Amino acid sequence: MQPLCRDHPQPQSFDRVLSSMCTRPHPDAVAAATEFLTTNPGDPMTYQSIAKIESKAVNLLADIVGEPTATGYITSGGTESNIQAVHAARNRSATKTPNIVAPESLHFSFNKAATVLNVELRTVPTDEDHRADLTAVENAVDEDTVLVVGVAGSTAYGRVDPIPELTDIAHRVDAVMHVDAAWGGFVLPFTDHAWSFAAGIDSLTIDPHKFGQATIPAGGLLVRDPSLLDELAIETPYLESPTQATLTGTRSGAGVAGALAAMEALWPHGYKETYERTMYLAERLETELSTRGFETVTPHLPLVAADIPRELFTALRSEGWRIATTADGTLRIVCMPHVTQSLCESFLSDLDRLRRAGNSA
Amino acid sequence: MQPLCRDHPQPQSFDRVLSSMCTRPHPDAVAAATEFLTTNPGDPMTYQSIAKIESKAVNLLADIVGEPTATGYITSGGTESNIQAVHAARNRSATKTPNIVAPESLHFSFNKAATVLNVELRTVPTDEDHRADLTAVENAVDEDTVLVVGVAGSTAYGRVDPIPELTDIAHRVDAVMHVDAAWGGFVLPFTDHAWSFAAGIDSLTIDPHKFGQATIPAGGLLVRDPSLLDELAIETPYLESPTQATLTGTRSGAGVAGALAAMEALWPHGYKETYERTMYLAERLETELSTRGFETVTPHLPLVAADIPRELFTALRSEGWRIATTADGTLRIVCMPHVTQSLCESFLSDLDRLRRAGNSA
Numbered sequence: 001m002q003p004l005c006r007d008h009p010q011p012q013s014f015d016r017v018l019s020s021m022c023t024r025p026h027p028d029a030v031a032a033a034t035e036f037l038t039t040n041p042g043d044p045m046t047y048q049s050i051a052k053i054e055s056k057a058v059n060l061l062a063d064i065v066g067e068p069t070a071t072g073y074i075t076s077g078g079t080e081s082n083i084q085a086v087h088a089a090r091n092r093s094a095t096k097t098p099n100i101v102a103p104e105s106l107h108f109s110f111n112k113a114a115t116v117l118n119v120e121l122r123t124v125p126t127d128e129d130h131r132a133d134l135t136a137v138e139n140a141v142d143e144d145t146v147l148v149v150g151v152a153g154s155t156a157y158g159r160v161d162p163i164p165e166l167t168d169i170a171h172r173v174d175a176v177m178h179v180d181a182a183w184g185g186f187v188l189p190f191t192d193h194a195w196s197f198a199a200g201i202d203s204l205t206i207d208p209h210k211f212g213q214a215t216i217p218a219g220g221l222l223v224r225d226p227s228l229l230d231e232l233a234i235e236t237p238y239l240e241s242p243t244q245a246t247l248t249g250t251r252s253g254a255g256v257a258g259a260l261a262a263m264e265a266l267w268p269h270g271y272k273e274t275y276e277r278t279m280y281l282a283e284r285l286e287t288e289l290s291t292r293g294f295e296t297v298t299p300h301l302p303l304v305a306a307d308i309p310r311e312l313f314t315a316l317r318s319e320g321w322r323i324a325t326t327a328d329g330t331l332r333i334v335c336m337p338h339v340t341q342s343l344c345e346s347f348l349s350d351l352d353r354l355r356r357a358g359n360s361a
Numbered sequence: 362m363q364p365l366c367r368d369h370p371q372p373q374s375f376d377r378v379l380s381s382m383c384t385r386p387h388p389d390a391v392a393a394a395t396e397f398l399t400t401n402p403g404d405p406m407t408y409q410s411i412a413k414i415e416s417k418a419v420n421l422l423a424d425i426v427g428e429p430t431a432t433g434y435i436t437s438g439g440t441e442s443n444i445q446a447v448h449a450a451r452n453r454s455a456t457k458t459p460n461i462v463a464p465e466s467l468h469f470s471f472n473k474a475a476t477v478l479n480v481e482l483r484t485v486p487t488d489e490d491h492r493a494d495l496t497a498v499e500n501a502v503d504e505d506t507v508l509v510v511g512v513a514g515s516t517a518y519g520r521v522d523p524i525p526e527l528t529d530i531a532h533r534v535d536a537v538m539h540v541d542a543a544w545g546g547f548v549l550p551f552t553d554h555a556w557s558f559a560a561g562i563d564s565l566t567i568d569p570h571k572f573g574q575a576t577i578p579a580g581g582l583l584v585r586d587p588s589l590l591d592e593l594a595i596e597t598p599y600l601e602s603p604t605q606a607t608l609t610g611t612r613s614g615a616g617v618a619g620a621l622a623a624m625e626a627l628w629p630h631g632y633k634e635t636y637e638r639t640m641y642l643a644e645r646l647e648t649e650l651s652t653r654g655f656e657t658v659t660p661h662l663p664l665v666a667a668d669i670p671r672e673l674f675t676a677l678r679s680e681g682w683r684i685a686t687t688a689d690g691t692l693r694i695v696c697m698p699h700v701t702q703s704l705c706e707s708f709l710s711d712l713d714r715l716r717r718a719g720n721s722a
Contacts, residue, residue: 008417008621009410011614018408022611033615034395037576038386039372042438046381046683049370058397076578077403079610086476091545097407109610112595117446117606118479215398217437217578217613234652247477249440249470249553250383250570252578252613253372254394260369282617322407 007200014338018347019324021183023336025215025258026270032254032261033215039253041074042246050253057208057260061220064189064267066180066202067197071226073246074208074256075219079109080181081205081248084221084232086113087247088203089176093229101140102149103132105156107180110149117147130154132161132296138169147176152195153184156326158303158334160184160193163237167200176228177201182186182219184301186211187275191301200317208259211274213266213337215258217251278302278335281344285333288348292355299312302335315354321347375699379708380685382516382544384697386576387631391620393615394576400614402435403607411614418621422581425550425628426542426565428558432587434607435569435617438582439472441608442566444487445474445582445593447474449485449564450508450537452592462501463510464493466517470543471510480507481601487588491515491658493522499530508537513556514545517687519643519664519695521545521554528561537589538562543580545662547572548636550629552662567618572635574627574698578612589695639663639696642705646694649709653716663696669712675714682708 014024036050044051054074062070077079090098098119102110106123114121122145124136130148141148148170150161163179170177181188181195185206188195196204203221208214223229232245259299266274282299289306290296299303306333316323326332333339333347376383386394397411405412415435423431435604436442453458463471467484475482483506485497493511499504502509509531511522522539531538542549542556549556557565565583569575584590593606627635643660649668651657658666669692677684687693694700694708 001660009413011397011408011410014399017407020401020404022401022404030398033398036372037391037615038375038393040381040383040577043381043383046378047372052370052449053499076609077611079608083477083608091476107610108595108597110612112608115595116444116477126721191681216401216615217609218610219611234469234476236469247440247444248437248578249468249473249625250438250568250577250580254398254577254615255613 001145004354006030009155010301015246016320017322018333018339019322020336021210021334022047022216023213024338026213026262026265028265029258029262030063033258034254035097036253036257040250041253041256042244042249047253050256052258053260054278055257057263059268060260060263061206064157064263065146065185065196065206066189067222067224070197070222070224071229072220074259075218075221075246076217076248076251077209078107078180078205079112079209081182081219081221082107082109082180083113083116084108084247085176085203086117086119086147088228088231088318089178090117090119092176092228093146095144095146097144097146098146100147100149101137101145103151103161104197105151105154106154107182114321130157130159131167134162134165134169137166141169141173141175143173145173147178150177150179152179152188152193153301155183156332157297157301157305158301160188160195160300163199163201164194166313176203178203182207183210187269187301190272190275203228208262209255212259212262214262215255218255274337277337278337281339282335285344303332305330305332311358312351312355317349319350319354321350329360373598377681378683378698379694381697382571382695383577384574385699387582387623387626388573390619390623390624393618395615397614399616401611402614402617403605403610403612408614411617412666415617416623418617418624421624421628422567425624426546426557426583427550428566428583431583431585432590433581433583436582436607437578437609437612438570439468439568440473440543442543443468443470443541444474444477444581445536445565446539446609447471447478447480447508449589450539451478452615453537453589454507456505456507458505459507460505461508461510462498462506464512466512466515466520466521467510468516468543468625477573491518493527495523495526496529500526502534502536504534506534506536508539511538511540511637513540513542513549513554514662516544517693518658519590519660519662521556521661524560524562525555532574539564541566543568544571547632547663551633551672564589569623570616571590573620573623575623576616579616579620579623588593596660608665635698639698639700642700642702643696646705658691659719664693665696666691666693666713671702672698672719673712673716676719677711680711680715682711686701
């Protein structure tokens with residue numbers, strides 16, 4: 001057995017990765033993923049073990065989001081979850097001209113969903129705190145709106161939208177209220193935000209392979225009412241089971257097993273510790289960047305943004321920092337579990353040095 | 362580190378699995394997948410090693426299908442490949458009422474594609490040899506046809522459609538000619554069938570995680586002309602790369618690395634040996650089943666079908682044989698690499714015993 005790395009580049013470590021919403025998976029997840037690497041939950045009658053494991057994973061996910069009777073499945077990732085949520089909502093409605101309404105802070109997977117599903121995407125502005133502007137959402141919905149998106153942990157600024165109010169707006173026009181908690185879902189249980197089924201929502205995206213610390217691929221889609229998932233069922237004549245609600249066919253048992261293992265290892269105490277530690281880091285970073293004179297966006301979840309000059313951003317990048325900006329060019333740092341105090345200190349130290357070098361140039 | 366299996370069902374082996382189009386992955390694929398378990402090619406600027414590996418995997422896939430300049434990507438599986446092919450074809454066309462034409466032997470992923478993408482799916486009958494009926498396809502296409510499907514290794518009977526003739530029909534109406542070789546792609550290079558870009562086609566599905574003996578998830582989508590893939594590009598503002606053509610977002614680097622490792626280990630000699638051995642088994646099985654008086658469908662590729670009574674099928678199932686039927690109830694056995702001579706003999710022995718027991722009941 002020749003290891004791949006003999007002739008090929010090795011996977012890089014998570015050192016200096018401040019841009020990713022994914023992280024180093026928990027060792028139990030790695031072990032479980034490896035053990036179930038050759039299984040396919042897309043064929044549950046043939047691969048019965050992994051089918052049982054997926055049930056357990058979905059049930060545990062339901063507990064984590066505070067709705068033990070929620071159903072769903074482990075998706076290939078948040079993108080599939082969001083596409084399938086829009087898909088189900090579209091199929092459920094009779095309108096021939098469906099639209100979905102989302103704040104401009106939405107993840108680009110909704111652009112994919114709208115394009116693929118032939119659904120009009122209406123994005124509305126966010127307010128000065130980067131949360132959905134309720135009046136704008138109210139004005140954008142109509143009788144053809146099939147789904148309203150609320151983000152719980154937005155990609156750019158880690159904001160949580162006013163979910164209960166958005167739910168009211170959605171339900172008033174008989175639209176599905178869908179929350180995208182792909183990133184936020186595993187930290188939000190430890191906050192006071194209203195973000196999940198208790199707020200009245202209908203469907204939820206939550207990704208084990210982000211803050212859940214599972215292996216890729218493991219997203220999650222949960223619904224309050226199983227009939228919403230039924231909208232997705234496609235007949236599968238040659239498989240031993242009659243239908244499937246997934247967007248993929250053959251799919252990764254490794255991801256499903258890794259998701260269950262991570263959640264079993266970390267819920268609730270490990271996730272709570274993660275939240276507290278990474279939130280603290282984000283708040284410390286904000287203080288440090290603000291003290292240095294940069295305009296910052298106060299973290300609500302473990303993500304901090306700061307307006308640093310383009311040249312400084314580029315200089316940091318060329319030193320090997322994997323960093324990213326929001327669409328308008330603001331540096332955005334995601335404090336995932338692999339981000340440590342010393343990594344942050346190292347980052348600030350390099351920032352200071354490059355800034356001085358830039359100023360004296 | 363607690364292994365998952367401590368409290369959970371172990372993954373079953375491939376013993377007695379005669380229904381699956383997936384198989385035991387090559388050990389090199391397992392090693393590579395494990396090594397790259399924590400990578401995400403959906404974020405190529407952050408995860409640069411796996412991005413390079415994906416390039417190599419696509420190039421090798423292009424060699425295998427005989428079109429070294431073909432481009433594409435490693436998908437989550439054949440379902441995504443087929444959805445994205447239809448997606449690109451739909452986006453490329455100006456028609457507001459797009460349709461796709463496919464033989465009734467199509468894989469159900471095209472039903473998913475049509476539903477999701479709001480495209481009319483026109484299925485046409487197959488001929489007495491279970492291949493696309495050219496006259497019927499000819500009659501079904503029109504100026505709104507955006508894509509014609511040819512199957513190269515059909516799900517039920519392992520047939521290869523008349524690809525060059527279908528290509529002519531497709532191109533006459535300016536439709537994309539797409540071949541679904543998800544299952545057949547890694548055995549067809551060793552046959553005389555015309556199935557790939559040399560026949561004039563535009564896009565191709567070929568799955569490393571089927572006969573390619575890679576780990577799940579690893580499908581493949583290849584196109585002759587890169588502009589077809591450009592139809593899929595969605596902007597990705599917060600990632601360090603500007604667009605992506607995939608249906609998923611965050612996705613499995615393990616699958617990509619496993620695909621490259623499997624192909625490097627097995628192309629061409631290992632795949633050739635696999636084809637010869639499994640083809641021989643399928644032919645032997647046909648002889649054995651035919652001798653026993655069952656009506657059989659002669660294998661063209663390593664898949665054999667036989668009309669056995671429903672009760673015998675059920676009895677075999679309850680003895681642990683993972684078997685499946687076609688939509689019309691015909692037993693269909695897929696001779697994947699994990700299927701051995703002795704497994705076949707064991708199957709026939711059980712079949713004989715249960716048949717005798719059934720007859721004397």
